[in-house]
Each structure stands twice: as structure tokens, then as C-alpha cells.
Amino acid sequence: MAEEAAQEQTDPTASRPVRCIVKLGGAAITNKGELESIDAVSLRSACAQLRQAMSHGGAAGKVVGMDWSRRPGDPTDPVVDVEGLSEMGGLGLDSNFVVVHGAGSFGHFQASRSGIHKGGLHSTLVKAGFVATRISVTSLNQEIVRALAREGIPSVGMSPFACGWSTKQRNLASVDASQIMQSLHVGFVPVLHGDAVLDELLDCTILSGDVIIRHLAQLLSPKYVVFLTDVHGVYDRPPSDPNAVLLREIAVDENGSWSIVKPALKGNKKGVEISVAAHDTTGGMETKILEAAAIARLGVDVYITKVGTEHSLRALNGDTSSEDWLGTVIRSSG
Numbered sequence: 613m614a615e616e617a618a619q620e621q622t623d624p625t626a627s628r629p630v631r632c633i634v635k636l637g638g639a640a641i642t643n644k645g646e647l648e649s650i651d652a653v654s655l656r657s658a659c660a661q662l663r664q665a666m667s668h669g670g671a672a673g674k675v676v677g678m679d680w681s682r683r684p685g686d687p688t689d690p691v692v693d694v695e696g697l698s699e700m701g702g703l704g705l706d707s708n709f710v711v712v713h714g715a716g717s718f719g720h721f722q723a724s725r726s727g728i729h730k731g732g733l734h735s736t737l738v739k740a741g742f743v744a745t746r747i748s749v750t751s752l753n754q755e756i757v758r759a760l761a762r763e764g765i766p767s768v769g770m771s772p773f774a775c776g777w778s779t780k781q782r783n784l785a786s787v788d789a790s791q792i793m794q795s796l797h798v799g800f801v802p803v804l805h806g807d808a809v810l811d812e813l814l815d816c817t818i819l820s821g822d823v824i825i826r827h828l829a830q831l832l833s834p835k836y837v838v839f840l841t842d843v844h845g846v847y848d849r850p851p852s853d854p855n856a857v858l859l860r861e862i863a864v865d866e867n868g869s870w871s872i873v874k875p876a877l878k879g880n881k882k883g884v885e886i887s888v889a890a891h892d893t894t895g896g897m898e899t900k901i902l903e904a905a906a907i908a909r910l911g912v913d914v915y916i917t918k919v920g921t922e923h924s925l926r927a928l929n930g931d932t933s934s935e936d937w938l939g940t941v942i943r944s945s946g
């Protein structure tokens with residue numbers, strides 16, 4: 613496997629089927645109630661588990677730290693073992709993953725205060741809000757890329773707005789994925805994020821990470837897609853309700869409509885009840901279920917589970933078949 617990884621890194625034309633597209637949910641990696649606050653423990657755990665999944669559960673060799681910048685408070689410049697690294701054959705990681713993260717307590721606040729999801733760039737408030745939202749989400753992107761790089765994952769940040777992505781009435785209209793493809797070919801892990809973008813009809817809007825994932829799934833046909841968030845999966849009602857039941861399996865038919873397969877909910881005629889935080893500009897769990905259903909319709913299984921648990925590691929390994937796995941599987945009924 614190490615040889616294969618090394619060969620893929622040097623041959624830009626080699627085809628690299630994507631194993632997994634993973635969403636690091638904003639609710640999972642930030643403290644949603646506290647403005648621009650990262651949940652460092654969850655972020656570290658997600659990055660460590662991604663590395664483990666890229667090593668196929670085995671011990672990947674030595675971690676090659678790739679964050680060579682000085683952090684606030686560091687007394688000296690980082691030490692880089694240039695000789696040791698130049699003698700290494702390859703990273704020994706099966707790194708054909710794409711990471712997309714949400715905004716959580718970064719970006720949503722600026723977006724909802726200025727109303728940029730509804731467009732109207734002629735207004736000074738919206739223009740300022742667009743700038744403020746992008747400052748906030750790109751600073752989170754930088755922190756996530758650094759956290760992955762510290763785990764030795766060759767991650768490169770890519771902003772949809774800066775890559776020229778735009779929408780029409782909030783649906784993706786123009787997408788240049790060439791940078792993503794080329795980066796995958798040479799062994800990088802692209803790290804995209806929900807972003808403020810230009811919209812052909814509204815002037816501007818917010819593009820959710822969940823929508824980006826659906827589009828990438830269409831384009832890259834991954835083996836599976838994982839959504840990591842702050843709850844165990846989709847419940848029949850907001851999980852703050854003590855009677856909420858975790859939905860283990862949702863099936864999506866060829867028309868895109870979905871139904872609960874497991875567990876059988878007796879007397880539940882309402883389907884799934886969802887609550888969305890007031891400052892959330894992209895629809896929260898509701899958007900996630902819709903996008904996950906669209907991905908499942910493509911024949912790609914989707915796993916939604918809680919970050920930093922044994923279940924998230926199993927999902928990242930594509931191993932959710934046993935009864936004791938805690939999460940929601942969304943798959944095609946066909």
C-alpha cells in the first residue's frame with residue numbers, strides 16, 4: 613500500500629478513486645454557542661481518526677508534521693527534520709479522502725446578522741457581512757487544515773468562492789472542480805468549506821457544506837459519505853427531547869423520497885421533526901437529510917454519526933454493518 617501511495621503521489625495522471633467524502637459538521641468541531649470558538653478536543657479526535665482511517669486501521673508510520681508555522685505563544689520556530697523527510701519513501705497513507713467542513717460558530721453569526729443568504733449586495737450591510745463571513749469561515753478553514761497537517765495528513769484548503777463557484781437561486785450553477793481533481797491526483801486531501809458565494813439571481817448567498825458534499829459525490833462517486841456532527845444521527849424529533857428515537861436506517865427510492873426502515877416507529881405519523889437554530893442560515897439537519905437523500909439516490913451510502921466516538925471511526929472506515937454501530941445509514945432502496 614505504501615508503494616501504491618508513493619506511486620500515486622508522483623504520477624499526476626494516475627486515477628485515484630475517492631474512498632470517502634467527510635463532512636466535519638460545524639456543530640461537531642466548534643462550540644456553537646460561543647462566537648468563533650473551536651472545540652479543540654473534537655477537532656483533534658476527528659483528525660486523528662481520519663489518519664487512522666487513511667492507515668486502514670493499522671499503524672501508519674511516523675507522523676510527518678506538516679504545519680511548519682509558528683503558533684501564537686511558541687517560543688521558537690518549528691524544527692523541521694529536512695534530512696529525515698527527504699529520505700522517506702512516502703507517507704504510507706491511503707489519502708484519497710475529501711474533507712468539507714461547516715461553519716458552526718464561525719460564519720453563521722455574520723451571515724445571519726447581515727442577511728447575506730438572502731442576497732442584496734447593493735446594501736452596505738450585506739456587502740460588509742459578505743466580507744465578515746468569509747473572514748470568519750476562511751480562518752476556521754485555516755485552523756482545520758493546520759489540525760490535519762499536524763496529524764501528517766497532506767491537506768490543502770480550498771474555498772468555493774475563491775475557486776469561482778457560484779449559485780443561481782441557491783443551487784450550484786458554476787463549479788470548477790479541476791483544482792480538486794488535480795490535488796487528489798497528486799495525493800493531497802482537499803479541504804473545502806461552506807462559504808459565502810455570488811448568486812446569479814440573488815447577487816450573493818450562503819453555500820452550505822452539505823450542498824457542496826452532494827455535488828462532490830455526483831462528481832467523484834466516492835465509496836461512501838460520512839457526516840460527523842454533535843448528535844448520534846437523525847432522530848424522529850429534536851434530540852433534546854428525552855423521548856427522541858435514533859433512526860438507524862433511512863431508505864431513498866428512485867424518486868428521491870425517503871422512508872424510515874429501522875426502527876419501525878409505531879404510531880409515528882409525523883415522520884421526522886426538526887428544529888433549526890435561529891442563527892443557522894443553511895437549514896441545519898433538514899438540509900443535511902435532503903442532501904444525504906440525494907447522495908443515496910446516486911447509490912452512495914451515507915453515514916451520519918457523532919464526532920469523537922468509536923462510531924465515527926467505524927464510519928470513516930466504511931464499517932457500519934454491525935448492530936452495535938450507533939448512527940443513521942441513508943441508502944438507496946434500489
Ligand SMILES: Nc1ncnc2c1ncn2[C@@H]1O[C@H](COP(=O)(O)OP(=O)(O)OP(=O)(O)O)[C@@H](O)[C@H]1O
Nearest residue numbers: 637638639714716841846847849850886887896897
Ligand atoms: N430530528 C433531529 N435529528 C437530529 N438532530 C436534530 C434534529 N432536529 C434538530 N437537530 C439538531 O441538528 C443539529 C445538527 O445539525 P447541524 O446542521 O447544526 O450540524 P452540523 O453539520 O454539524 O453543523 P453546521 O451546519 O454548522 O456545519 C444537532 O445539534 C441537533 O440538535
Ligand SMILES: C=C(C)CCOP(=O)(O)O
Nearest residue numbers: 714715719806820821894
Ligand atoms: C458561511 C457559512 C455560514 C457556511 C455554512 O456552511 P454549513 O455550516 O455547512 O451549512
